[in-house]
Amino acid sequence: MFNKICIIGVGLMGGSIARAARQYGLSQTIVGFGRDDDLTNLQTAQNLGVIDEHYTDIARALANADCIVLATPVGAIESVFASLKPFWDEKAIYTDVGSTKGSVISAAERIFGSVPDNLVPAHPIAGAEQSGVVASLDDMFVNKRVIITPTNATRPDGVQIMRMFWERLGAQVAIMDAAHHDAILAATSHLPHIVAFALVDMLGHKDEQSEIFKYAAGGFRDFTRIASSDPTMWRDICVANKNEIIPLIQQLKIELGKIESLLDSNDNQQLFNTFTYAGKARQRFLDLFEN
Numbered sequence: 001m002f003n004k005i006c007i008i009g010v011g012l013m014g015g016s017i018a019r020a021a022r023q024y025g026l027s028q029t030i031v032g033f034g035r036d037d038d039l040t041n042l043q044t045a046q047n048l049g050v051i052d053e054h055y056t057d058i059a060r061a062l063a064n065a066d067c068i069v070l071a072t073p074v075g076a077i078e079s080v081f082a083s084l085k086p087f088w089d090e091k092a093i094y095t096d097v098g099s100t101k102g103s104v105i106s107a108a109e110r111i112f113g114s115v116p117d118n119l120v121p122a123h124p125i126a127g128a129e130q131s132g133v134v135a136s137l138d139d140m141f142v143n144k145r146v147i148i149t150p151t152n153a154t155r156p157d158g159v160q161i162m163r164m165f166w167e168r169l170g171a172q173v174a175i176m177d178a179a180h181h182d183a184i185l186a187a188t189s190h191l192p193h194i195v196a197f198a199l200v201d202m203l204g205h206k207d208e209q210s211e212i213f214k215y216a217a218g219g220f221r222d223f224t225r226i227a228s229s230d231p232t233m234w235r236d237i238c239v240a241n242k243n244e245i246i247p248l249i250q251q252l253k254i255e256l257g258k259i260e261s262l263l264d265s266n267d268n269q270q271l272f273n274t275f276t277y278a279g280k281a282r283q284r285f286l287d288l289f290e291n
């Protein structure tokens with residue numbers, strides 16, 4: 001499919017794309033680019049056989065690449081576009097895996113004046129709380145969804161090629177506009193991460209006095225897994241999508257207030273109804289997730 005894929009940021013996602021593309025024979029060569037600080041990680045990626053070569057020099061990394069994948073935290077994407085600009089190749093496809101799409105598209109607008117027609121913004125809805133290439137997986141995208149968010153400028157043939165690429169990695173592809181993507185993901189990915197971070201932040205401070213974690217078990221572990229996620233990645237996501245996230249935090253505060261008043265007024269029936277409704281709603285999610 002490609003002669004040379006260049007991954008910018010060979011971490012969990014960049015490494016998993018490289019592994020899967022190699023497994024399915026989608027590129028003759030796969031190289032990684034990172035900053036000087038990323039050298040050890042890049043060497044690890046090459047030693048693990050995830051990439052063929054690694055570079056901290058962008059011109060050398062990009063030479064003859066026909067697919068460039070941006071897989072850095074979303075806060076770094078604008079500076080990555082700036083470093084790609086002098087070498088921008090009209091014949092190559094550029095894509096990204098950022099968790100927020102409006103911010104990536106507006107970063108491209110700021111750097112290029114308008115969004116390049118060969119940039120195909122995308123977001124694989126797959127991942128983990130771990131980071132770095134050592135956590136990357138060959139089968140990260142199998143049976144997972146990938147959302148592609150083309151702009152009005154995006155070339156349809158570029159979207160088609162990236163759709164085929166993700167489908168060859170085992171994913172189901174959906175196409176939607178970036179604003180819709182950001183509204184949806186704020187609710188089901190960004191808000192839950194914020195709630196997990198907030199809960200563990202609050203309880204962590206309590207634990208320093210009262211050892212409450214000692215008696216925490218499966219429920220706490222399940223609920224808080226995502227609070228172990230990378231703080232840089234999540235700071236960048238929250239900042240980039242705050243206009244969608246803040247109204248959801250306000251709604252959640254109202255919901256918690258409702259439960260507080262039900263407890264306060266001993267409205268046990270309504271409390272039961274709320275929990276029953278939530279259980280049924282979660283079953284709808286499970287039915288969709290598992291099919």
Ligand SMILES: NC(=O)c1ccc[n+]([C@@H]2O[C@H](COP(=O)([O-])OP(=O)(O)OC[C@H]3O[C@@H](n4cnc5c(N)ncnc54)[C@H](O)[C@@H]3O)[C@@H](O)[C@H]2O)c1
Binds near residue numbers: 034100
């Ligand atoms: N982790 C997930 O579950 C998940 C899922 C879907 C999408 N994403 C998105 O994928 C992207 C990467 O996330 P990840 O989990 O792979 O993170 P990661 O920390 O594992 O990898 C990011 C890599 O980018 C490198 N990097 C950072 N700034 C850079 C720069 N300016 N130039 C070059 N390299 C740079 C880091 O050193 C690191 O190797 C993020 O935008 C994230 O929002 C993550």
Ligand SMILES: O=C(O)C(=O)C[C@]1(C(=O)O)C=C[C@@H](O)C=C1
Binds near residue numbers: 128130190
């Ligand atoms: O499973 C996890 O640990 C994840 O956080 C994955 C997850 C999510 O489901 O929220 C996180 C961020 C993404 O952009 C996509 C997927």
